Amino acid sequence: MKSYIWLQTADGSIQQVEEEVAMFCPMIYQEILQTGMGSSKNYAISLPQRVNPAILSLILDYCRFHQVPGRSNKERKSFDEKFIRLETKRLCELTSAADSLQLKPLVDLTSRALARMIEGKTPEEIRETFHLPDDLTEEEKLEPLRNTADDPRIRLLNRLYARKRRELKDKEKLKNVGVEEEHVDERSVDDLLSFINGDNGGNPVSDSKVVKAAKHKKKNRRRKDQPRDSSSNNVNKNHKELDDLSSVRCSGEVDNILVRSPCETSKLKNVSDDTFAPKAELDPATKAELDDSDIDDELDPAMKEELDREVEDFARRLNSDWQEILSLGQEKKLAPISVNGNGSLQRYTSAFVFGWNADNSTIHRSAIAHIGNGFEKMLTQSGC
């Protein structure tokens, strides 16, 4: 003898449902237990207002399927996937009704479906999907995000841009490598620096600190710049397997150029610096100086002042000492390393990529086209 429970929806209509199906809803279950209602037509359980007859039948379908104990997880999942294919209005009503009946698994299911409809969309798209009124003023839309990065077209453009720049960078590297082959100086950076410092009573402490910090940053930079080889980079792979994140990162796309906020333009230019500063082949001393430039981002103004001073000192020393070093150490001629006329180079220290002829100590002006104050000062002081 099957047992039935009587349910009444807000519009007054009453229907009867198999007991085990109805009991699947915690709210109904509670009602039956606490008040004993539902056993006959006159004592039908009143369902919350948010449950209309159409939605109720949907909910009962859900309960009817899931209350059967023998089903496999795969079957349940399959049912859920089909069940959830409803239009937006229905989905919202279903969520609301399931919530009022405290049917948590169904609330979860519908919430996930709604979340999927929200994820990845722009606010305008979401408003359109759900017919939301755009009633916030621009100021009230406090969004701790950069708005412009969300448009997938801009993202794609950025990616293409980044790829192009990287190709250009690689081409530069190849070109410069050919030129610099002969200029390897075996002495270590520290050696040279201490030589210079020792001679002129420079500031060894700050120098070493600056150089050390530069080394760290250089290491980090190298990590980012090199292309990602997905086969050996098991770490990323594992993380992805673990997290089920997509493998977009393997392509190593970078550089949100178009949309950069002012404070980040300087960082961007650091990347371009690498183009003009081929790593292995420069004089180690100038390389150390270049490393300093890389860390300018993260240094506060006080450090920047100090660096300015260092740079001045160093350039002065370079002028006088380098001739000696060169004639002592190497017979090779340093070919001019000219900077490609990229007008966006604003970091003054990057202008250390200058060339000079072995027989005179003048610095090529061509390399110094767009420089900040520090370097100009230095130039005038060293009398070029």
Add this chain to the structure above:
Amino acid sequence: MEERGNSDELISSLKRQKNCSESSTKEGPDWISGLPDSVLIHIISLLPMKDAVKTGTLSRRWDYLWTSVQNLDFRDPNYWDEDVNGLVDFINHTLILYNGSKIQKFQVGIEFNDWLSSHVDIWIRFAIRKNVEELDIEFWGGEDADPFDSDSYMLPQYLYTNSSFTKLRLGFCSFRPHGLICWRSLKNLSLACLQLSENLIQDILSGSPLLEILDLNECSGLNNLHITSPSLKILIVRDTCDIPNSDLVLEISAPNLKSLRIVGFMYRLCRVMNLPSLIEASLNFKVMSDHEDRYDEGYCKMLKVILENLCHVKDLTIGAWCIQILSIWEVKILPSPSSKRQSLTLDTYLNKWDLPGIASLLKSSPDLETLVLNRTSPYSTQFQFDREFLDAYDFDGGNYWNLQKPISQCLLHHLKTVKVIGFGAGNHEMELIQFLLKNAMVLEKMVIYTHTFVHQIWRKLFMPEELLDIAQKMLSFPRASPHAVILFS
């Protein structure tokens, strides 16, 4: 100046007009905003943080809902390395605006830079103040980044004695507790690319009395895992990347363990022992060889010992590399250790050189009731057979199953269910299915799943007409069991 002022006014009034007209001409009422706050917050909590915060700009109803969300997931698969600044700013701003009293999940994935340390400290402190239960902090470095560098993030000491964690996931940072570890509520621990030691593992286990799942992903410093923790049920081990050295062995023993999974590339041999409570085991690994010399002997022996020690395991999953090692064993006509397993899952694409291994497994599983062929496993890595071996032991793959005599015990008496996941209608699969149908006397159902998981989505492989052909062909195979049913899904 005045002009600009005027134009500003004009723009804002236009906007207001636009808003009014929009809400009146929008089709359909706003159903979703009618849901109660708790439900909306629940929906928002299912979104990654970037999307969650965006909902604050949707409409007045949604204005500050996201600030009560309990899941803060800042991991972003579309995140680019150069964007570290942006992500850090985003996280900081979000935390300032956050208004919830309790955080359930706090998840961050970011590329490590030195200057990040102070920020990450604050984030962790924030999350812990809100009694976070699931903390996920994963860093990554670039191509040549060394996780065992002192450069990586040093986890704060108060992290090691937190009592609200139930799930903790740490990746690519410095794990150096100064005192005892005390994670009273921790159930699930996942450590990736950390420098550990056996003592450290012991400390972790003794400080986590409720720990059930331990996932060691490419952690260094572990030569053996002798785990006596009574609570630990599941152990997943992925060996660290290193120069292959077949003289080294990773030993695993855990008397109370219920499930063991060894996955990925091993750079050393592996030994398991003393696992009396083990119910489920998964051998999805590949041992990298350190020299060109043939090392089949060593691998065969290793796998044989492992299988012997796992003979009582009820549910065994075995990957392509291991199956192929077993194939070597089988073609040399060496006996395989008998087992009590009831369920066998083959994680392999199914190549010709898997067949002898599968035959060997069938022979050694007389009580087998369920057989699963999973062709969609991401772990399928092949063994490198050398030419000599292949020439010496070659056989006809097409005819292999017909020559299998005597028929394995399991087929005669126990095999009830066969599943093929990611069915591709290849020759080997059809032949195997034909063989099973012909000989499995008590088979009840054979389920063929034709969808395959490729590039993160499930894809259908066949058109309905093709499927019909395949189905007809299969139904025409002679069946030993009168009750057998073939299901397509």
